[in-house]
Amino acid sequence: MGNMTQSLMTVDTLTVEYWTRKGKIRAVDNLSFSLEKSETLGVVGESGSGKSTLGLSLIDLVPFPGRITRGKIVLNGKEILKLQKDELRNLRGKEICYVFQDPMTSLNPVKKIGDHFVELIRTHEPQVTKQQALERAKKLLRDVGIQPERVSDYPHQLSGGMRQRVMIALAIALNPAIVVADEPTTALDVIVQAKILDLLNALRDAYGMALILITHDLSIVLQRSDRIIVMYAGQMVECAPSTEIYLNPKHPYTQRLLKSIPNIELADQKLEAISGSPPDLLNLPKGCRFWPRCYYAFEKCRREAPPLIETGTEHFARCFLYEEGRKA
C-alpha cells in the first residue's frame, strides 16, 4: 500500500493478543498499513474491534495481559518494537503523541495545567527551564484557543471541551511526527466535537504532523481524513481513500455502516441498523468474521476466511464478492 520507502510510518503484519485465562484473544490480527507525512488516517470500528489496541501498540503500550506477538512498526527508519526502554520513552510524547478519549480524567487532578506542560517538556528536553516551559505552554494554549492565563488553573476549573483542548496542546507540545487521537470527542457534545476535530485538522496543517483518528463514528472521519481503515473483529476489512469509502464502499460492513448514518441529501432516508452483534473474539465464526451479519453471505464465506482483495487503486476489501472471476 502506498509507497513503502517514503512513508512516515509503516506497520507490517501487526498482531496483538490478550492472553487471558480463557484463551488468547487476538485483538489486532495481521494488520498492515502505512502512514504518510501530514496525512489524516481514520480508523473506524465498533467496540472491541481492536482499534484502541492498535493505537496503543504503536507506542508499545498495550495494557497487560496484551502483547504484540508479531509484526513490525517502522517510524522514520526506526523499528519501534525493537527499541530499548529509554529510547521508547523518548519516542512516546515526543514523536508519537496521544489524545485520549476521556478528557475529564486525562489530566492529573492535583496538578496545575501549566505543570503538565512543564513536566512533559522537561522530561524530553531537560535543558529547558521551568520558566521557558511555561512560556511555551502559554503559546500552545493560545494555539488551541485557551487563554494563556489558564496555566495556573487546576483541571477541575476547566470544562470537558477545554480539557480536551489542553490534552491536544500537550500532544503537540514537542512537535511530534504523529498524533494518535483515540476517540477524542466521544465524551463531548456535538458542537464541541466538531470544533475539536476542526482544531485537530488545523493543527495538523500548521505543525505538519500526521494524524491517526480512531473512532467508532464513521461520519466524523469521512470528511476529515484522507484515508480510512475499517476494522471488524480485529481485522482490517476495508482500507481506502475516504472519498472512495463514501462513494464506493466495497465491504458489506462498510456499506451498512454508511446506511446507518443520517444523510441530509436523502430526503426520506431510512436509517438501518446492523442486526446482530460483533463476534466473540474467543469464539470466532468459521470463515469470514462478518458472515453471520452479512446479507450477501454465500457458501464460501462460511467455509473460508477471505483475504484482502485489491478492488481499485489503493482500495482494499476483505470480501469474496470481489474475488477474481466473480461479478459483484
Add this chain to the structure above:
Amino acid sequence: MKKLKIKKSMLSHLLPGLTSLTKRGLAGWLVIFGAILVIAVIVMTALSPWIAPHDPSALTVGPRLSPPSTQFPFGTDDLGRDMLSRVISGGGVMLQVAILSVIVCLIIGVPLGLFSSHTGGVIDRFISLIMDSVYAFPGFILAIAFTVVLGRGVINMALSIAVVYVPSYFRIIRSQVLSIKEMSYIEAANAAGARKRTVLLRYILPNVVPSIAVVATVNFADAILTAAGLTFIGMGVPVNIPDWGWDLTNGRNLLPSGAWWVITFPGLMIILLALGFTLMGEGLSELLSPKLEE
C-alpha cells in the same frame, strides 16, 4: 471580573483552612470541631507543667479520696494526688504514643502499599497475604502480644500499635492505587514518556494523600484508645508517670467505694481526644474521598 474570580479561587486553594471548610456543610464543621478538640487537648497537655495547680505525681497534696470541691475541682485519689492536675498532664504519654505510631505507620505502610500495588504480580500477592493476615488478627490482642515481647515504654507501645495499623494503611493505599492506576491521566503520562518512578511519585502518590489523611486521623483515635487500653491492663508506661489509662485502672478499683471522680474525669478526657480525631477523620473522609473537588 473574570480575573478576580480566578484569583479568589486560587486564594481558597492556598488557604484551604477555615474559609472553605465553613462552606462545605456538616462535614466541614465536623473537621473544625474535631480539630478544636484535638488542638485544645494537645495545648493543655503541652502546657501542663505551668497550668497544673499541683505536681500530678505528688502524694497527699490533699486528703485521700476527697470528692470534687472548690479546692480540688476533680477530687483526689486514694494516695491524695490532685485529679485535676493528673487530668491536665495525663495525656502526654498517650499523645506521644499516638503520634509516634502514626509516623511509623506512614513510613512503613505508605511506601509498602505504593510499591506492592504498583509492582503487582507475585510480590503484590505475597505482601498482601502477610498484611491481610495481620489485619485479620484482633488489633488489641496483637498489640498486647507485641508489648509483651518488646517490653514497656513509649516507643515500644508505639511500635506495637504501628504493627496493628500498618495493614490498614497498606490496604487503603493499595486499593486506591489500583483504581488510580486505571485512570486516563496515568495512561496519558505513560504515553507521554514518563518514567515509572515519576508516575508513581508525581501522579499516583499526590492523589492518594487525601485517603492517607483520613486513615491517619482514624488511626490517631484508635491509637489513643489502644494506648489507654494497654496502660489500663498494666502493659503501658510505669505507674509513676501520670497517665489517663492508669488512672482508669486505679479508678476502677476505687469505684466500689463510691469514688466515681477518679475514673470519670480521665475517662472523659480519653473520650474527648478520641472523639476529636474521629470527628476529624469522618469529616475529612466525607470531604475528600468521593472525589477531589469534583
